[in-house]
Every structure is written in C-alpha cells, then in structure tokens.
Amino acid sequence: MTPVELNNLLEQLIATWENEVVEFKQAGNDYDTDKIGEYFSALSNEANLRGMDRAWLVFGINNKTRGVVGSDYRMEPERLNGLKNQIAQATEPSINMREIHVLNHPNGRVVLFEIPAAPRGIPIAWKGHYYARAGESRTSLGLDKLDEMRQQTLQQDWSAQVIAGASLTDLDEEAVRRARESFAQKYANRFAADEVMNWPLTAFLDRARLTQNGQITRTAVLLLGKAESAYLLLPHPAQLTWKLEGQERAYEHFGPPFLLNTTRLYQRIRNIQLRILPQDELIPVEVSKYNQQTVLEALHNCIAHQDYTRNGRVVVTEQPDQLIFENEGSFFEGQPDEYIEGDKTPRRYRNPFLTQAMAELNMIDTMGYGIHLIYRSQVQRYFPLPDYDLSHPSEVKMILYGGVVDPAYSRLLIQKTDLPLVDILALDRVQKKFPIPDEAAARLRRSGLIEGRKPNFHVSAMVANATASKADYIRTRAQDDEFYAKLLTDYLAKFGRADRTEINKLLIAKLSEALSDQQKQDKIGNLLTKLRRNKRIVNIGTRSQPVWRIAG
Template sequence: MQNLNLLIKELISIPTETEWLEFKHNNFDPQMIGSDISALANSAAYRGKDKAYMIWGVNNETHEILGTDYNRFSKIINNQEIESWLKNTVSKNADFDFFDTEIDGKKLVVLIIQKATGQPVTFKKEPFIRIGSYTKSLRDYPSMEAQLWDKLRLVNFERQPSKSDLQKDEIFKLLDFTCYFDLQNISVPSNQDGILHYILEDEIVKKQDNGLYTITNLGAILFAKKISDFPSVSRKAVRVVQYEDETKLRILKEFNGTKGYAVGFEGLMGFLEALLPSEEVITETVRKTITKYPMVALREIIANALIHQDFTVSGSSPLVEIFQSRIEVTNPGVPLVDINRFIDNPPKSRNEILSSLMRRLKMCEELGSGWDRIALECELNHLPAPKIVLYEENTKVVLFSKLAFANIPHEEKLWSCYLHACIKYLTHEGLTNSSLRTRFGLEDTASAQISRLIKEAVLKELIKPFDFETSQRYMKYIPIWA
C-alpha cells in the first residue's frame, strides 16, 4: 500500500496525461475501460514503458485528488464482475490488476496495466492506441501499428527487471560498481546520486514510476555482489569443473561463480590460470611464465560464451570444463553467424546491450577482432585450431593443448588449415606451403605432408587457389568464400 501511494503521488506530479497514463473521477463505463486497457498496454510498449496506469479519483486536468465512488466489486456485466468480464473480452496477452487505496481519507482505485508483449493487446478483437490523451483504433494508424509490431518483436532480456521496488541504498547493497568505473578509467563519483547518473544511463538500473528503483537483468548479471540474490539470473553463473583425465569420470575441482560477470571475471581468469599447468622460461634476463593454453585466447572464448549465450534457455549456464589435454567452454544457445565465417563476418549477438557494455569494460576484444585473436594465438603457440561444436541448444568451443602434428586428428588439421587461410586472407596475404608449415611448427622436410593437406582442403572446398595460373611451387590459397 505504501508503494502504491508513492506511485500515485509520482504520477499526479506529471504535468499532463500521457499515452500511458489516464486519470478519471467517476467514469466507470466498462466499454471505456476495456478499450483503454488495450490502448494503454499498446502505448506503454510503443513508448518503451513497462507499465501503464488508469487512476480513478483524480481530476484529469488539475490532478487534484478528489476521491471516487467506484466500487469495482459491485459492478456486474453479463452476470460477471467487471474484472472477470474484462479478462474475457481483452486478448490473452493482457495483464492488469485493480488496487484500492486511500490518500488523506479519499478513496482511489488504481488499474496497473503491463505493457503489451508478443502482439498488440485487443479489446473485443480490436487493437487500440493512445493518441495524446485520446483512445483511437490502432488500425487507423498503420505506421504506428507497424512500429509497434517491430517493438513487440524486439524483447531485450537485458532490459527486463530482475529486482524491483528498491530504495536507493538497497541498490548499493546488492550491486558492486567499482569495476564499472575502474575498467573504463572513469573517476568514481563522490556520492550515490553521481553513480546513479551513470548506471541509469546504461540501464543497469531504472527509475520506476513510483520513484523507487528496478535493477535490470543487465545490472544483475554484470554487477551482482551475490548472483543468488537475483532469481532471474541466478542459474546463469559460470561453472568450472576440472577432471582428472580425458573423461568425466572423476572430478578434481569444481567451482560455481557467485558474483556478476563484471565483478567476478578477473577472479575467474585468475582461478583458471592457477589451475592450468605452466612452466617458467628464462630468456636472457627475462623470466616468463607460460601456461599450457594461451590465456588471451581462453579469456576471449569465455567472454564470448558469456556475451552470446541465449538467456531464454532455462536450466543451463556457461560451463568451463578442464580435461588433461583440452578445455571445453559451453554456453546456452547457438550462434547467429555461420561458424565457418566467425573470423571475417561482423559479430552478431542476441544480447547487443550486454555485448556493448562488456566491450566498454574491456572484458573482451574490440568489436570484430575476437575470433581473429583466438585463432592467431593458437597459431602462434602451434596449437590445433579451436574447434566449434553445435548442439540443439548449446555451443561448445574446444581449446586443445599442444600436440605433435602426427597426433592431431585429420579433421582438426583441415580445420586449422581453413582458419589459417582465413587469417591470411584478412591480412591481404595467402596461405602457402611455407606459411602452413610455420603455423604447425614444422621443418622444411614436412613440405610433402603439407602439400597433401592443402590438396585435400581444396578437394573438400575449404580453400581454393588464389591464381590458378601460378606454378605449384608459388601457389597461394584463400578461403573458399573469398
């Protein structure tokens, strides 16, 4: 009740009625209420609002609280209470509730209407929309109808509420914003209002119509101090499992993330680096620690798994599995880009808001360079190319440790050959026998082996000669799609 009265006071302070807000005194006409539920729900979706409101007991011009005689329980239509009648006459995607309250001894009735989802809300199979403070048939405004449909199709998980009706202090108890400012090299504001300015702009937090605050899924998944505090994302914490050998029979260590991705990412990478075998190499006066896997590539693979996961896949979260000679990183959802074009295609993500903010926070490479960097790091370390495996609802990337060329499975050799051609093409070069030998760390004596591999990659239509007229000795190859 307290929050409802706060909401009313915030709404009556708005200078005029809007497309998502309407005031009434004692007009209880059921037909009017039905068409307005449709219009307000659709207008809320059109204007990017989560809810719309109709309030009885307020003067629609002065916004003075007058009180109302409306008793929704006494209103009977076709032998039904008005609320039941309305639910039978509006479309199934309409979501609304009536509330009664008092302010200064005056009765008010509040109808809270959720925005339309999936399709426009209709009343008696007719969709309505608000034009200023008037309710009109949506079909009379085809341009608005088309725009509304576009908005209804684009539902962003990141913008959805994760925890609502929060006071300002509660936000700072639940979220950790240190990394938000540190990773962007921005000075931390000296007070909560200064911090709120930034996080409201990035829709990490939204201000509600009642003056309280909502933490969005974006804010929860990135900045939660305890991700378990947010049911909508609690099952999306990163899980790490280390096995004894190449099978899953015996688990050596298991770790379940407890923080938001941005808050816990560096700790996660540090934990993984400590788990992985490494050796110290001394070159002249420089002592350098080299891990079994290139950490730059592993970092990018994990960041990609976080960014590109499908949050609508329930009961599944990003998973890092460490075996004796490989690491598998699995995320819910399949890519929106052909896996054969990961390197050259512009990236496409179902979570563009999350993707953009994670890149600003430098949690992954700049736009478009991620897979180039992953493949190149594997080449520089003479590792097999990372393997991409698609399942019905999941994507798995496998990063292999160093293998002798003879021990690399034949399909992996062909895939490494293809990715090498892609990398060379993007740098305006071509794959050659020499460059591919270097890529695998082979001596000149392996020239014949590499020639056979290149020939098979051509036959399988992975690569093609750049110039068919060039002699075999100087032949260069490019990806088949180039």
C-alpha cells in the first residue's frame, strides 16, 4: 500500500475501533512474541468465522486516547520481517503473516500486521492452543466456534462433492478392476480376494470411499474416471503433466483415471542405471536413477494435496539429474521437515474425501510416513535427499535427485550404513553448500566427517580419499596460512618485489575452491597484513598502490 492508502486504512480502523478482527496496542520496543502469536490465532480464527479475508493487529496506538503515539517495536526491517518466520513456526497448521506495513505517521511510527483469515474448516492454533475474541478481549476458542469452523470442511471439501448427472458408465473398467485388486490386497486379512472382486460395483465403490450412497463424486472421476469423462470436473483441469527439459524437450498430459495414469507418467521418465565407485574398491555399485515407489509416492502426494479450486495441474519436470514435482496449494499441515523422521501424523487434509479413498486403494498412507519413506529410499540408494521449495505461498515444489552431487557423500553412505538420519540430513546440506547449525557442524567435525571453516564445510579426507576424489579434496581443502606465506616470501626472495596484481596471480589459484572470489581477495589481504605486522614484509609503494618486498 502507498502511505496515503495506509493512512486512510488506519483512520478507518480507528474510527470503528477494536472488535473481533481489529486490535490496537501501544507496544514498546520489545512486545512479547507469544502475545502476538495468541492475537494472531484469535484474529485469524475470528476473520474466518465472520467471512472476512483478513484481520488487523496495530502497534503505536494509545487505547485511552485512541490516538497515534508511535511504537519502537523492531525498528530494524530484518528483525521485523523475522517475525513472519516466528509466526509460521509456532502456528498450527503453519501459516504466514500476509504483510507487515509500516506507516511513518506525523505522530509516530505505526506498525500494521495484516493477518490472513484461517482457512475454511481449519482453526489456527498458537503453540497448540486455539484462541478467539469476545468483543475486544482475547479468549480461548470455544467448542461452539470450533465446531462451526470444522463443519466448514465437510461443506467445502472439493473432492467430496457429488457430480450431478454422472453415472457408473463414466468409470474406466480397467481402473475399477485395479481398484478392486488394490482394496483386496489392503484388506487381505478381512476379505478373500474373490469376495471383493464379486461385490456389486456400487457396494465396492461405497466401501472404498469413492462414492456417497452410490452417487459419483469428484474423487471417483479423478481416480477411476474414463479419459473422456474429465469434462465432468470442469472448470478444474484434472491433469498430470510430464515435461522433459535439457538437450531434448518433450511433454505429455495425463487425465483420469489417475489410479492408472500415474504409472504411465512414471514410465515416461528416463530411468537408467547409474554406477557409484565405493571407496578403495574397483567394482561399482549399480543403482537405478529413480526408484518407482519413491516417484509414485511423490506423485500421489501431489494428487492428494493439490488445491483443485485453483484450477491448476500437477506438473512433473524431468531434468538431466532431477525430477521436480509441483502442485497447487501451500504445504497444508506443518512443514516438510516435521515428517522426515516419520514421527508426525497429520490431523487434517486439504481433500479429506480424496485422501481417504487413495488410502483405501493403497496409493498413499494417512499417517505421515510418505516423506519419511522418500528420504529413506534416497539414503538407501546413496543419493542426495529431496529439497522442498515453499517460497511461493500457493504452490509446493519437491526436488528429487537422480544423480550424485558430491561423490564423497555417496561413498560415505556406502561405507557407513549405520549413520543416524539427523547426521545424513546435515551432511546432505554440506554437500549442497547449504548452511548447517553450529551444533550439527561440531558433531560432524568430532566424528571426522567434515572439514573446513564455517560456512565452507566439505567432506573430510577420511571419506574423500579414493583416487577419483583426491584431486577434488585437495582443491577444496584450506591450507595453513604459513603455506601461503612461504609461497609469497619465496617469490619475493627470488624476484625482489611484487604488487597486489602479481601476488593475486601467485596465490588465488592456490586457495581453496570452496572460497568465493571476494573471500579469496580478503584472505590475501589478511595474509599481507599479518606478514607486515610480523615484520616479514614491508610496503615500499604507496598506501593506495602497495609494492611489497622482504623486510630487512
């Protein structure tokens, strides 16, 4: 918003004063984050219940005079924007502050927190507790309001809606047969396979949660519908797209039935065998570029969690060394990192009817193990772990690697099959040049698994001593300062003098390739300063254009 628009908004909010979706605080420079989180939960939930798309928490207003007095809360923009991450981490499901607006009012600085309404059917909790408003007061979310919000899910689940005019003839016979087989396999301890195969079709579809009292739902068409029945879902494009990028380019679209066509999409992916040479061995380990179960798990997750109301498609992009899975809608319950260990169980789903049907057909599980299984599969195949990109608020991207990033990392997984997952996660970030927590770095260093200085860690020599990786290790390993000092002093002893250009030419090629160009320049500058202070070299040039020679 422009300053004029913000000022007009502030005047309107003050004129109507505090209510269920507006709260004013004077707020000093250190307002309690937990209190902000509680207001965030309360205002977000109330905005949902009142059919509004946002609520407001405003700092810099005196409650008694109802006038602007200014607030010093988090004056630095970085700290202020950091609140968004704090809110996202402690709300459940994770939700972001829309915007934090700062208005430089003549009477002082005003901070306006734009809080999004809770999604339909999903109350927002702060650190496990649900909050609401009673007039101007913050209170717990009562059972009546909680029930009212949760009822919204049943009314608005896109996948559960019955399609008027659709019939059993709109379903694909092969998909129905495969669905019966999958259902019988899942419940083999309860039903004989022949019994399931002989159930009346309407009875089977109801038991598999695909229909409602024999009526065809959107879920039934998505999973079992004929290709020509996709029009029943318009304007929502029920479509999966495979796209090939690289030297060759190609694409193909897949419609219903998804139960069959996810496998057909997988078959379009180029899945060759790759060889990884273990440390100190001559016989390579062969692994497939992609594991079929892993690819289908990722694709089925996209289908289950897609926000179909956004009228988008699920896209799988094949690049030379990775697959990128994209689906519409934010990550729905928590964050991906919470599911890696396999301990978190989601409590709600964007498409509960569709999710339940997919579970009945053995396409997914509903206990949150999917991400854990994908990570474990990559570890067992010695490949980098998946990465999630949640930078866009309305889409989820998952990158699945189909090649080696750092040979030393892959050799380490071959050698050390008992590494805990937490260490593998940290090592994976090291090989991708991502930062890792200090505690993880200290633990890996004590175990002899990494070397280097923060932030330029790399796999240690213990892991990277195979013939194929020795050269890479030497190029990235940082030498002692004395090594570079001797190179320089030997040069000066032979040639008498050297300016900075000549010194750069001498040393830059010798420095660790893990350093950036600027870091290399800084290291050389620090080395010259250290040698000058130790009176080993002197500057016989000017301050702006130094020329160095041996001291004495």
